[in-house]
Each structure stands twice: as structure tokens, then as C-alpha cells.
Amino acid sequence: MQKEFRRKTDLAIAGVIIALLLHFAGILWWTSKLDSRVVFLEKWTNANSALPLSIVRIETRFDALMDQIKRLNLQIEKNSSKLDELRNSR
DSSP states (O other): OHHHHHHHHHHHHHHHHHHHHHHHHHHHHHHHHHHHHHHHHHHHHHHTTTHHHHHHHHHHHHHHHHHHHHHHHHHHHHHHHHHHHHHHHO
């Protein structure tokens, strides 16, 4: 009876040890994946560090172009009204 109890206890201890080893292996695998993600994000951030500056430049150019378009539209309206006056005066 005592031998059987001893065998069950040994199996339980072996099971706990195996479970701990599997957990440890899982933690190692997870941290290596985490490290590779961090490395990828660092490389991506370094490669795209000029992106916000480019966006600001594009927005500035866009605003300048919109101002020019507004001025052109005003000029077209003025010329159109002058043309209408000339047509009506004949």
C-alpha cells in the first residue's frame, strides 16, 4: 500500500516538474517573440521617423494651394462679372 502511495506521489511530483518546465519554456518563447516585435517596431520607427515632417510639409503646401485656388476663383468671378457688364452694355 505504501509503495503505491509512493508511486502516486512520485508521479505527481514528476507532473508538477514537467508542468513547470513547460511553463518556463512558454515564457522563454513568449519573451523571444516579444523581443522580435520590439526590434521590428524600433526599425520601423527609425525608417519612418521623417514621415511626420513630410506630412507637415504636405499640409503646408496643400494650404497654400487652397489659398491660391480661392484667389483664382475670386479673380474669375470678378472677370466674369466684368464680362457680363460689357455684354449687357452693347
